[in-house]
Amino acid sequence: MSVGAGRRAVVRAGRILRFLGWFGARVVVANLVVAREILTPGWRLCPAIVRVPLIEASSTELALTALCVGLVPGTLTVAVRTAPPVLFVHGMYADDPDEFRREIVELERKLLLAVRPVGREPTTSAPTVGDVDGR
Known part of the structure:
Protein backbone atom coordinates (compact mmCIF):
# COMPACT_ATOMS: atom_id res chain seq x y z
CA MET A 1 0.00 0.00 0.00
CA SER A 2 1.45 3.37 -0.99
CA VAL A 3 1.68 6.33 1.38
CA GLY A 4 -1.12 8.13 -0.51
CA ALA A 5 -3.42 5.11 -0.29
CA GLY A 6 -2.67 4.71 3.41
CA ARG A 7 -3.45 8.37 4.07
CA ARG A 8 -6.71 8.13 2.10
CA ALA A 9 -7.73 5.05 4.12
CA VAL A 10 -7.09 6.88 7.40
CA VAL A 11 -9.01 9.97 6.22
CA ARG A 12 -11.94 7.86 5.06
CA ALA A 13 -12.01 5.84 8.29
CA GLY A 14 -12.05 9.12 10.24
CA ARG A 15 -14.95 10.40 8.13
CA ILE A 16 -16.91 7.20 8.69
CA LEU A 17 -16.32 7.35 12.46
CA ARG A 18 -17.34 11.03 12.59
CA PHE A 19 -20.53 10.25 10.67
CA LEU A 20 -21.35 7.31 12.94
CA GLY A 21 -20.82 9.47 16.03
CA TRP A 22 -22.93 12.32 14.63
CA PHE A 23 -25.66 9.95 13.44
CA GLY A 24 -25.67 8.02 16.73
CA ALA A 25 -26.14 11.28 18.64
CA ARG A 26 -28.96 12.26 16.30
CA VAL A 27 -30.71 8.92 16.86
CA VAL A 28 -30.41 9.29 20.65
CA VAL A 29 -31.86 12.82 20.56
CA ALA A 30 -34.71 11.70 18.27
CA ASN A 31 -35.49 8.83 20.66
CA LEU A 32 -35.69 11.29 23.55
CA VAL A 33 -38.02 13.59 21.57
CA VAL A 34 -40.32 10.70 20.65
CA ALA A 35 -40.27 9.43 24.26
CA ARG A 36 -41.26 12.90 25.45
CA GLU A 37 -44.12 12.91 22.93
CA ILE A 38 -45.33 9.57 24.29
CA LEU A 39 -45.18 10.82 27.89
CA THR A 40 -46.77 14.20 27.09
CA PRO A 41 -49.23 13.67 24.23
CA GLY A 42 -49.79 16.70 22.05
CA TRP A 43 -46.45 18.20 23.01
CA ARG A 44 -45.47 19.39 19.51
CA LEU A 45 -46.55 16.71 17.07
CA CYS A 46 -46.95 18.16 13.56
CA PRO A 47 -46.83 15.33 11.00
CA ALA A 48 -46.29 15.96 7.29
CA ILE A 49 -44.83 14.36 4.20
CA VAL A 50 -42.05 16.54 2.86
CA ARG A 51 -40.47 16.39 -0.60
CA VAL A 52 -36.66 16.48 -0.19
CA THR A 75 -39.02 9.94 10.32
CA LEU A 76 -39.87 7.47 7.60
CA THR A 77 -38.97 7.38 3.92
CA VAL A 78 -42.27 7.00 2.10
CA ALA A 79 -41.05 7.10 -1.52
CA VAL A 80 -37.83 7.48 -3.48
CA ARG A 81 -37.44 8.96 -6.95
CA THR A 82 -34.10 8.44 -8.70
CA ALA A 83 -34.20 10.94 -11.55
CA PRO A 84 -33.86 13.57 -10.21
CA PRO A 85 -33.05 12.13 -6.77
CA VAL A 86 -35.86 12.97 -4.38
CA LEU A 87 -37.06 11.47 -1.11
CA PHE A 88 -40.56 11.84 0.21
CA VAL A 89 -40.17 11.72 3.97
CA HIS A 90 -42.87 11.52 6.63
CA GLY A 91 -41.83 13.47 9.69
CA MET A 92 -43.61 13.58 13.03
CA TYR A 93 -42.14 17.03 13.68
CA ALA A 94 -42.29 18.79 10.32
CA ASP A 95 -43.87 22.03 11.53
CA ASP A 96 -41.16 23.92 9.60
CA PRO A 97 -40.83 22.00 6.30
CA ASP A 98 -37.76 23.97 5.18
CA GLU A 99 -35.89 23.19 8.40
CA PHE A 100 -36.97 19.54 8.21
CA ARG A 101 -35.74 19.42 4.60
CA ARG A 102 -32.39 21.02 5.60
CA GLU A 103 -31.89 18.35 8.28
CA ILE A 104 -32.40 15.54 5.74
CA VAL A 105 -30.04 17.22 3.25
CA GLU A 106 -27.45 17.63 6.02
CA LEU A 107 -27.74 13.92 6.81
CA GLU A 108 -27.24 13.09 3.14
CA ARG A 109 -24.23 15.41 2.81
CA LYS A 110 -22.53 13.95 5.89
CA LEU A 111 -23.29 10.41 4.73
CA LEU A 112 -21.87 11.06 1.26
CA LEU A 113 -18.76 12.60 2.78
CA ALA A 114 -18.28 9.41 4.81
CA VAL A 115 -18.97 6.81 2.12
CA ARG A 116 -17.44 8.39 -0.95
CA PRO A 117 -13.74 7.90 -1.67
CA VAL A 118 -11.40 10.70 -0.64
CA GLY A 119 -11.30 13.25 -3.45
CA ARG A 120 -14.90 12.58 -4.53
CA GLU A 121 -16.70 14.53 -1.82
CA PRO A 122 -20.10 16.05 -2.53
CA THR A 123 -19.45 19.54 -3.91
CA THR A 124 -22.94 20.69 -4.79
CA SER A 125 -25.81 21.08 -2.45
CA ALA A 126 -29.30 19.93 -3.20
CA PRO A 127 -32.04 22.46 -3.71
CA THR A 128 -33.78 23.29 -0.45
CA VAL A 129 -36.95 24.63 -1.98
CA GLY A 130 -39.70 22.08 -2.35
CA ASP A 131 -43.25 21.49 -1.46
CA VAL A 132 -45.01 19.89 1.47
CA ASP A 133 -47.67 17.26 0.98
CA GLY A 134 -50.22 16.20 3.54
CA ARG A 135 -50.73 19.55 5.36
Whole structure:
Protein backbone atom coordinates (compact mmCIF):
# COMPACT_ATOMS: atom_id res chain seq x y z
CA MET A 1 0.00 0.00 0.00
CA SER A 2 1.45 3.37 -0.99
CA VAL A 3 1.68 6.33 1.38
CA GLY A 4 -1.12 8.13 -0.51
CA ALA A 5 -3.42 5.11 -0.29
CA GLY A 6 -2.67 4.71 3.41
CA ARG A 7 -3.45 8.37 4.07
CA ARG A 8 -6.71 8.13 2.10
CA ALA A 9 -7.73 5.05 4.12
CA VAL A 10 -7.09 6.88 7.40
CA VAL A 11 -9.01 9.97 6.22
CA ARG A 12 -11.94 7.86 5.06
CA ALA A 13 -12.01 5.84 8.29
CA GLY A 14 -12.05 9.12 10.24
CA ARG A 15 -14.95 10.40 8.13
CA ILE A 16 -16.91 7.20 8.69
CA LEU A 17 -16.32 7.35 12.46
CA ARG A 18 -17.34 11.03 12.59
CA PHE A 19 -20.53 10.25 10.67
CA LEU A 20 -21.35 7.31 12.94
CA GLY A 21 -20.82 9.47 16.03
CA TRP A 22 -22.93 12.32 14.63
CA PHE A 23 -25.66 9.95 13.44
CA GLY A 24 -25.67 8.02 16.73
CA ALA A 25 -26.14 11.28 18.64
CA ARG A 26 -28.96 12.26 16.30
CA VAL A 27 -30.71 8.92 16.86
CA VAL A 28 -30.41 9.29 20.65
CA VAL A 29 -31.86 12.82 20.56
CA ALA A 30 -34.71 11.70 18.27
CA ASN A 31 -35.49 8.83 20.66
CA LEU A 32 -35.69 11.29 23.55
CA VAL A 33 -38.02 13.59 21.57
CA VAL A 34 -40.32 10.70 20.65
CA ALA A 35 -40.27 9.43 24.26
CA ARG A 36 -41.26 12.90 25.45
CA GLU A 37 -44.12 12.91 22.93
CA ILE A 38 -45.33 9.57 24.29
CA LEU A 39 -45.18 10.82 27.89
CA THR A 40 -46.77 14.20 27.09
CA PRO A 41 -49.23 13.67 24.23
CA GLY A 42 -49.79 16.70 22.05
CA TRP A 43 -46.45 18.20 23.01
CA ARG A 44 -45.47 19.39 19.51
CA LEU A 45 -46.55 16.71 17.07
CA CYS A 46 -46.95 18.16 13.56
CA PRO A 47 -46.83 15.33 11.00
CA ALA A 48 -46.29 15.96 7.29
CA ILE A 49 -44.83 14.36 4.20
CA VAL A 50 -42.05 16.54 2.86
CA ARG A 51 -40.47 16.39 -0.60
CA VAL A 52 -36.66 16.48 -0.19
CA PRO A 53 -34.53 17.06 -3.33
CA LEU A 54 -31.12 15.42 -2.92
CA ILE A 55 -27.59 15.75 -4.24
CA GLU A 56 -26.85 13.70 -7.34
CA ALA A 57 -25.96 10.30 -5.97
CA SER A 58 -25.57 6.71 -7.06
CA SER A 59 -28.42 4.31 -6.40
CA THR A 60 -26.45 2.83 -3.49
CA GLU A 61 -25.90 6.26 -1.94
CA LEU A 62 -29.58 7.10 -2.42
CA ALA A 63 -30.59 3.83 -0.76
CA LEU A 64 -28.21 4.47 2.16
CA THR A 65 -29.69 7.93 2.63
CA ALA A 66 -33.24 6.54 2.61
CA LEU A 67 -32.26 3.83 5.10
CA CYS A 68 -30.58 6.31 7.46
CA VAL A 69 -33.66 8.54 7.37
CA GLY A 70 -35.80 5.54 8.32
CA LEU A 71 -33.52 4.69 11.26
CA VAL A 72 -34.15 8.04 12.93
CA PRO A 73 -37.21 7.84 15.19
CA GLY A 74 -39.96 10.16 14.01
CA THR A 75 -39.02 9.94 10.32
CA LEU A 76 -39.87 7.47 7.60
CA THR A 77 -38.97 7.38 3.92
CA VAL A 78 -42.27 7.00 2.10
CA ALA A 79 -41.05 7.10 -1.52
CA VAL A 80 -37.83 7.48 -3.48
CA ARG A 81 -37.44 8.96 -6.95
CA THR A 82 -34.10 8.44 -8.70
CA ALA A 83 -34.20 10.94 -11.55
CA PRO A 84 -33.86 13.57 -10.21
CA PRO A 85 -33.05 12.13 -6.77
CA VAL A 86 -35.86 12.97 -4.38
CA LEU A 87 -37.06 11.47 -1.11
CA PHE A 88 -40.56 11.84 0.21
CA VAL A 89 -40.17 11.72 3.97
CA HIS A 90 -42.87 11.52 6.63
CA GLY A 91 -41.83 13.47 9.69
CA MET A 92 -43.61 13.58 13.03
CA TYR A 93 -42.14 17.03 13.68
CA ALA A 94 -42.29 18.79 10.32
CA ASP A 95 -43.87 22.03 11.53
CA ASP A 96 -41.16 23.92 9.60
CA PRO A 97 -40.83 22.00 6.30
CA ASP A 98 -37.76 23.97 5.18
CA GLU A 99 -35.89 23.19 8.40
CA PHE A 100 -36.97 19.54 8.21
CA ARG A 101 -35.74 19.42 4.60
CA ARG A 102 -32.39 21.02 5.60
CA GLU A 103 -31.89 18.35 8.28
CA ILE A 104 -32.40 15.54 5.74
CA VAL A 105 -30.04 17.22 3.25
CA GLU A 106 -27.45 17.63 6.02
CA LEU A 107 -27.74 13.92 6.81
CA GLU A 108 -27.24 13.09 3.14
CA ARG A 109 -24.23 15.41 2.81
CA LYS A 110 -22.53 13.95 5.89
CA LEU A 111 -23.29 10.41 4.73
CA LEU A 112 -21.87 11.06 1.26
CA LEU A 113 -18.76 12.60 2.78
CA ALA A 114 -18.28 9.41 4.81
CA VAL A 115 -18.97 6.81 2.12
CA ARG A 116 -17.44 8.39 -0.95
CA PRO A 117 -13.74 7.90 -1.67
CA VAL A 118 -11.40 10.70 -0.64
CA GLY A 119 -11.30 13.25 -3.45
CA ARG A 120 -14.90 12.58 -4.53
CA GLU A 121 -16.70 14.53 -1.82
CA PRO A 122 -20.10 16.05 -2.53
CA THR A 123 -19.45 19.54 -3.91
CA THR A 124 -22.94 20.69 -4.79
CA SER A 125 -25.81 21.08 -2.45
CA ALA A 126 -29.30 19.93 -3.20
CA PRO A 127 -32.04 22.46 -3.71
CA THR A 128 -33.78 23.29 -0.45
CA VAL A 129 -36.95 24.63 -1.98
CA GLY A 130 -39.70 22.08 -2.35
CA ASP A 131 -43.25 21.49 -1.46
CA VAL A 132 -45.01 19.89 1.47
CA ASP A 133 -47.67 17.26 0.98
CA GLY A 134 -50.22 16.20 3.54
CA ARG A 135 -50.73 19.55 5.36
